[in-house]
Amino acid sequence: MKLRWIAGYGPAFVLAVTLLACWELYVRSGQISPTVLPTPIGIVQALFDNWDVISGHTLQTLLETVLGMAAATLLGLLLAIMLDVSPWMRRAIYPLLVTSQTIPMIALAPLLLIWFGFDLGPKVLVVTLYCFFPIAVACADGLASAEPELLKLLHSMRASRWQVLWLVRLPGAMPAFFSGLRIAATYSVTGAIFGEYVGAYQGLGIYMQTSANSHAIVLVFAAILVTAVLSLLLFGLVSVIERIALPWYHGTHALWQRG
Amino acid sequence: MDAPKLLVQGVSKAFRDGRRSLEVIASIDLTVAVGEFVSVIGPSGCGKSTLFNIVAGVEKASSGLIAIDGEAGGARAGKSGYMLQQPLLLPWRTVEENVMLGLDVRRVPRKKAQHEARELLKRFGLADFAQHYPATLSGGMRQRVALLRTVLFNRTFLLLDEPFGALDALTRLSSQMWLLDVWQEFHASVLFITHDVREAIFLSDRIYVLSARPARVLRIVEVDLPRPRRPEQLALEQSVKLEQELVALLLKEQQL
Numbered sequence: 001m002k003l004r005w006i007a008g009y010g011p012a013f014v015l016a017v018t019l020l021a022c023w024e025l026y027v028r029s030g031q032i033s034p035t036v037l038p039t040p041i042g043i044v045q046a047l048f049d050n051w052d053v054i055s056g057h058t059l060q061t062l063l064e065t066v067l068g069m070a071a072a073t074l075l076g077l078l079l080a081i082m083l084d085v086s087p088w089m090r091r092a093i094y095p096l097l098v099t100s101q102t103i104p105m106i107a108l109a110p111l112l113l114i115w116f117g118f119d120l121g122p123k124v125l126v127v128t129l130y131c132f133f134p135i136a137v138a139c140a141d142g143l144a145s146a147e148p149e150l151l152k153l154l155h156s157m158r159a160s161r162w163q164v165l166w167l168v169r170l171p172g173a174m175p176a177f178f179s180g181l182r183i184a185a186t187y188s189v190t191g192a193i194f195g196e197y198v199g200a201y202q203g204l205g206i207y208m209q210t211s212a213n214s215h216a217i218v219l220v221f222a223a224i225l226v227t228a229v230l231s232l233l234l235f236g237l238v239s240v241i242e243r244i245a246l247p248w249y250h251g252t253h254a255l256w257q258r259g
Numbered sequence: 260m261d262a263p264k265l266l267v268q269g270v271s272k273a274f275r276d277g278r279r280s281l282e283v284i285a286s287i288d289l290t291v292a293v294g295e296f297v298s299v300i301g302p303s304g305c306g307k308s309t310l311f312n313i314v315a316g317v318e319k320a321s322s323g324l325i326a327i328d329g330e331a332g333g334a335r336a337g338k339s340g341y342m343l344q345q346p347l348l349l350p351w352r353t354v355e356e357n358v359m360l361g362l363d364v365r366r367v368p369r370k371k372a373q374h375e376a377r378e379l380l381k382r383f384g385l386a387d388f389a390q391h392y393p394a395t396l397s398g399g400m401r402q403r404v405a406l407l408r409t410v411l412f413n414r415t416f417l418l419l420d421e422p423f424g425a426l427d428a429l430t431r432l433s434s435q436m437w438l439l440d441v442w443q444e445f446h447a448s449v450l451f452i453t454h455d456v457r458e459a460i461f462l463s464d465r466i467y468v469l470s471a472r473p474a475r476v477l478r479i480v481e482v483d484l485p486r487p488r489r490p491e492q493l494a495l496e497q498s499v500k501l502e503q504e505l506v507a508l509l510l511k512e513q514q515l
Contacts, residue, residue, distance in 0.1 A: 150347050156315040157412060158337030159364045167363060171351045248351045248392045 038218035047222040053207075058226055060202040064120060064192040065234065068127020072184060075128060076135025077177070081165070083136070084143045101133050105191075109198040123195035123203070130191030131184035138180025142173025175249050178242040185234040189227055262329030264416055264448035265291040265314065270323030271473075272309055283309050285473040286323070291416075291448050298451045298459035300505065301469030302513040307452045310474065311420050314450065315341045327416065339416045340409035344424045346401035348393035354404050355380065355389040361412025379407050383441065399430035403437060414445040420452045432490060435461060439488060456505045460498055461488055468505060471512045478508065 020040045027039045034042060083090045112122035146169045154164045196205025204223045211219035243250050267289040274281045283306040291297045301307050312318040314325060316335030324331055327338045348357045355376050362372035380386045393401055402422055409417060423431045442449055453459050459466045460482055468478040484492050492498060
């Protein structure tokens, strides 16, 4: 088990450490000033020194992300079910959905600021807009992939449309739904930071901006580090929830029994 | 007074494909008496499964009359237990929950459904697997679970479309004997579709032989073997003769 874990994550770990070491040595060798490009160790140091300030911003960003993800999950599921109701609905909604993703967020975010102000709302909205699409598309594909024979079986039992959805199609779409959710989780923190970047009272995005404006580049990097860790944690959390929610789908089928 | 379990009269089916119309079933008359085990054999692609889907209420006939328990009107869906070659078990439900599926569709209270599923699993030797997921079961086991799901939904009239078609010979034989056990326990009426002549002889009271597409009934054969059936009976002279006759008949019909 442990060996397999090392085999799985070892190469990525070695590569990351090598790259960081090269970076550290390059800056230390005096090729470039640490105020322009701080060293990895310097970044971690700065993160710890400024944690009391950064932690507040982190909490704000996390709150926006989680609320946005929750809204995106609801919206994505709802849209997937609507797409699934009839081919007619699919033809009507799907193009609009895809088009909505072509709107550059960089243009939209300032407008949200003007319409909804500097508070939590517009940031949550940006996260939601970032995240609902992969969830909706993955879940709709999952719903559409139900076996025709299985639908015939339910039909022969005289199941209603909603029973088919609830008993067969929705549970069957859950693996696809979680794939979408995992993609959304990786986007979500970036979305929140983008929303803050345009204008906010609190949050990692606005912290990065003020740090950059005061040429505290090491603090920008510290915030980036927190963002990365946050994104990875969220990704991991979704994976853990998936494992708990879909025991039948994961890993050692043969060993799994419900008591 | 005694209506047959299933009465099929002059049923035909044509599919429209643009301007052309493809005739799948020419005209079929068929009955299944209460408690009777009837098999339908025919060359592959002859429309057996279409007939089956029509009886199950999943597809509509182009013309003709179908009556279950003497009732011709109304929806047929829900009046039979329907089972296909694939077990179609839901991977997220345990064996017990899969067996309960039909009762969930009927909105039977969970406790009651669970109790019935457990009794059934116990009676037919699957109690040890009640809490397993289907992924952990062998192909033969999955088909048995699927059959119990079918029986729990409707134990009086079973529609089985090549339920053992994907199993190896030995598993198939033991599954066939198991099916006869289930059939006798519930005095069920069965319409069984297969292209395996031996299987049809081993299981049935009567066999309908269908022609190549468009399907019509070529012959109706009474299988005159005593019950309970045993595999050895297939080696009897009358069985062998019947088998050869039917195989010859089917070979003539088989296209390609």
